[in-house]
Structures are given as structure tokens and as C-alpha cells.
Amino acid sequence: MPFTLSTPVTSELIIKKSRFIGCVQPMQDRASAQAAVDALWQQHPGAAHICWALLAGGQSAAVDDGEPSGTAGRPMLDVLRHQDLEGVLATVVRYFGGVKLGAGGLVRAYTDTVAQALLQADKVPLQRMCTLHCQVPYALEGLVRREVELAGATLIGVHHGTLVQLQIRLPEAQAAAFEQRLNDSGQGRVGWVAQTALSS
The missing domain is CATH 3.30.70.240 (Alpha-Beta Plaits)
Structure with missing residues (x-):
């Protein structure tokens, strides 16, 4: 049975001086997800990237936002899929710390940030x-x-x-x-x- 989340949950990781601020939250469609990402840009105008993944049926999306292709949005989406979630948006705001992480390091950083938020999330069965x-x-x-x-x-x-x-x-x-x-x-x-x- 698929699950969604009852409330938004955030997490934060510092990896090689880069700051990753994650959030997972219930979200029904791509328009609402885009509005949430736009709001994050207003809160974090100095961020290097805001990557996101939405798992919501035919409205699903994975956005790398300038990170190397396939290193952020898609791995974040996979974390949501593995947790059997539906109607959930994952966002990660990255402040670049001056040290490049490489493709493997980026994938780990984005998936770990989302996974950490999900550990604290209250999952509810999707009716x-x-x-x-x-x-x-x-x-x-x-x-x-x-x-x-x-x-x-x-x-x-x-x-x-x-x-x-x-x-x-x-x-x-x-x-x-x-x-x-x-x-x-x-x-x-x-x-x-x-x-x-x-x-x-």
C-alpha cells in the first residue's frame, strides 16, 4: 500500500563544506511543487542549487537544477520510490562550500539528505x-x-x-x-x- 506524509520534515547535512538542506512534504501535483520550489528560492537567494523530485503519478518530476545530469533529481526520486511513497515532494537546497564532490559524492549527498528527512517523517496510508x-x-x-x-x-x-x-x-x-x-x-x-x- 502506498503512503504519503502527514507533515513536512526537514534535514540538514554538511558535506565537505557544502550545506544541504532537505525537505520532504505532501504534494499533489507539479504546479504546487513548482510553487514550493519558487518559495525556497525566495528564502535561499544565495543557494547554488535547489534540486527536487516529485512522486505524484503522471505528474512526477526529477530536476537537477544545474547539477551534473542524473546526480540529484533522479536519485532523490528513487529514494521516494523505495519508501513506497506517493504524493510527496523532496527538495534539497545546496549552498556550495568550494569543494567539488564528484558525481558519486553528489548522488550520495542528495540521497542521504532526503533519506535523513524521511527517517523522521510520519507516513500515513494513502486512501x-x-x-x-x-x-x-x-x-x-x-x-x-x-x-x-x-x-x-x-x-x-x-x-x-x-x-x-x-x-x-x-x-x-x-x-x-x-x-x-x-x-x-x-x-x-x-x-x-x-x-x-x-x-x-
Whole structure:
């Protein structure tokens, strides 16, 4: 089962006078990852490199940021893969200390920085989530809201038209039972639109 992280965790290594500041954190897509890297550049304008790796399905990326090709981003991505992670961004800010490390030294430095952060990270099982869309008469809106709260689900959208349309996000494993409960308590007055599945 894949895991993600509950919160960001940082680490720091000094190797031959170069300073490596690592961070691993939950991240869903490449746009968010790029924004996080841009923020790091603002915090560390004097850094020589900010290398990063994102493991997030089809949005995965590995960026060497000027280090020799294959010495930073790809090895960092491999560390995330070996830990069975998904939806995780690893970044390493490098301040150059004047001593070249060579290709093997760079690979070790970047992987060790990420691995050290992961040692302290709180891993949580990744649940497949889905979004349910239902429409109900106005009289049933309160009932649906109560059921959402009881199930620990999230109400992500409500639209008031002829009927009330609600979007509900919850773990895929709970979806069928949730639909059944609403159908029973709504006495056939709950309409369902096709659901979409996604990972959390």
C-alpha cells in the first residue's frame, strides 16, 4: 500500500563544506511543487542549487537544477520510490562550500539528505478518495449535511437550483455504504450523478 506524509520534515547535512538542506512534504501535483520550489528560492537567494523530485503519478518530476545530469533529481526520486511513497515532494537546497564532490559524492549527498528527512517523517496510508455528486429536494439538504458529518466526509460544493446539488468527498471504501444510507433515509428522493475517483 502506498503512503504519503502527514507533515513536512526537514534535514540538514554538511558535506565537505557544502550545506544541504532537505525537505520532504505532501504534494499533489507539479504546479504546487513548482510553487514550493519558487518559495525556497525566495528564502535561499544565495543557494547554488535547489534540486527536487516529485512522486505524484503522471505528474512526477526529477530536476537537477544545474547539477551534473542524473546526480540529484533522479536519485532523490528513487529514494521516494523505495519508501513506497506517493504524493510527496523532496527538495534539497545546496549552498556550495568550494569543494567539488564528484558525481558519486553528489548522488550520495542528495540521497542521504532526503533519506535523513524521511527517517523522521510520519507516513500515513494513502486512501483512494472519490467524489460523489447527488441532488435532493431542499427539504433533504439538512439530512445530507448530517450524514456527511457523521461519515467524516467533506462537503466540497453545494449548488442551489431547482434541486440542491451537493459534492461530497470521502474514502472510496466508504462510498457504497454512504450512498446506501442516504438512499434509505432519503426514501428514493436522492439522485446520484456518476462519481469520480482520485487519490488523496
